[in-house]
Amino acid sequence: MSIFTKIMAGEVPGTFVYEDDTAVAFMTIEPITPGHVLVVPRQEVDGFWQAKDDLLAHLMKVAKKIGQAQIKAFDAKRAGLIIAGFDVWHLHLHVVPLQNQSQLDLGKAKMASRYELEEAAEKLRKALAEL
Secondary structure, eight states, X not given: OOHHHHHHTTSSOOOEEEEOSSEEEEEOSSOSSTTOEEEEESSOOSOGGGSOHHHHHHHHHHHHHHHHHHHHHTTOSEEEEEOOOSSSSSOOEXXXXXXXXXXXXXXXXXXXXXXXXXXXXXXHHHXXXXX
């Protein structure tokens, strides 16, 4: 069972901004920028190349909505998208509010406090509700 499955099951704390029957979106504990979110399928799939097309399409729709909200909530110039999957062997999309392209580097991620995560999540939830 992956850490993401444990987060979705409530066994490990997570700061959620979106949920449906197929996917969830929650704040990463190591954001590149405030508002950095992971979009994760409920189904455990290792990599995007193994996911069914309809699952990938759904994850992209969720990531698009999150990205639109990030631009609004964090006054970002762009929303970036990374699919890497080396840290957790459970498909996940990093959706990151950006001011410039140099920020799109997972090597720049730093631990965030629970307060910082909740503050960013609240901004994002508000922007999602307005969309």
